[in-house]
Amino acid sequence: xxxxxxxxxxxxxxxxxxxxxxxxxxxxxxxxxxxxxxxxxxxxxxxxxxxxxxxxxxxxxxxxxxxxxxxxxxxxxxxxxxxxxxxxxxxxxxxxxxxxxxxxxxxxxxxxxxxxxxxxxxxxxxxxxxxxxxxxxxxxxxxxxxxxxxxxxxxxxxxxxxxxxxxxxxxxxxxxx
Numbered sequence: 698x699x700x701x702x703x704x705x706x707x708x709x710x711x712x713x714x715x716x717x718x719x720x721x722x723x724x725x726x727x728x729x730x731x732x733x734x735x736x737x738x739x740x741x742x743x744x745x746x747x748x749x750x751x752x753x754x755x756x757x758x759x760x761x762x763x764x765x766x767x768x769x770x771x772x773x774x775x776x777x778x779x780x781x782x783x784x785x786x787x788x789x790x791x792x793x794x795x796x797x798x799x800x801x802x803x804x805x806x807x808x809x810x811x812x813x814x815x816x817x818x819x820x821x822x823x824x825x826x827x828x829x830x831x832x833x834x835x836x837x838x839x840x841x842x843x844x845x846x847x848x849x850x851x852x853x854x855x856x857x858x859x860x861x862x863x864x865x866x867x868x869x870x871x872x873x874x
Contacts, residue, residue, distance in 0.1 A: 755851035756837075761844055762789070762870055770804045770820065780836055780850050781811070783820065789868040791836035791848045792822045796829060823856060832856040838868040 757778055765771055765784040774780045781792040781804060792811065794802050802813045811818040816827030824832045837852035846868065854860035861867070 756847050756849035759838075759846040759848050762840070762846060765789070770806075772804060774848065778848065778850055780848055782838075782846075782848065787867075788870040789838050789846060790822075790866060791838050791850070793834040793836060793850065793853065797831055797834065802833060835861060835866045837865040839865065840868055840870070 757774070759774060759782055762784075765782065767784060767786065769784050771782045771784070774782060775794045779794045781794055781802070783790050783792060792802070796802060796813050796816075800813050802811050802818075804810075805812050809820055810825065811820070811822065811833060813829060814827070816829035817825045818833050819825050822833035822835060824830060832855070835854040835856075837849040837854070839847050839849075841847055852865060854863060854866035
């Protein structure tokens with residue numbers, strides 16, 4: 698016994714619709730894959746192109762070296778930037794206005810030392826006396842081509858880690874500045 702031919706056309710119409718549905722899904726999936734690949738390619742190309750050169754938001758202009766007296770500890774940046782700027786015979790260095798625990802650091806002009814609570818630090822920021830055993834943190838200091846001092850409090854240097862010997866922790870000036 699054979700099946701009548703009228704049963705097959707209905708079955709063929711269903712399989713054609715399924716085939717079209719699968720083809721449409723495959724095309725849609727391929728399109729999504731292509732769009733994702735193009736998006737990833739654009740992101741990678743944008744990564745390789747350098748952005749505009751701009752100054753760090755953390756660094757600030759501290760003025761010209763001539764604005765600072767020799768041997769002075771200048772506190773004009775203490776409140777706004779959290780830095781004491783120290784001028785020596787050889788150059789400049791920045792000392793953080795807070796300890797590693799966030800306690801404020803004050804300059805004692807009479808004794809020529811930094812104080813934080815019961816702790817005392819030399820003018821260089823090295824620990825001298827009191828419960829605090831770590832020296833104060835120095836900040837990055839550099840001189841621009843225009844002769845302006847830039848201080849970056851976000852770049853910190855610890856004496857205990859031997860980081861004070863790094864060039865960015867101390868701005869060396871020539872004898873004529």
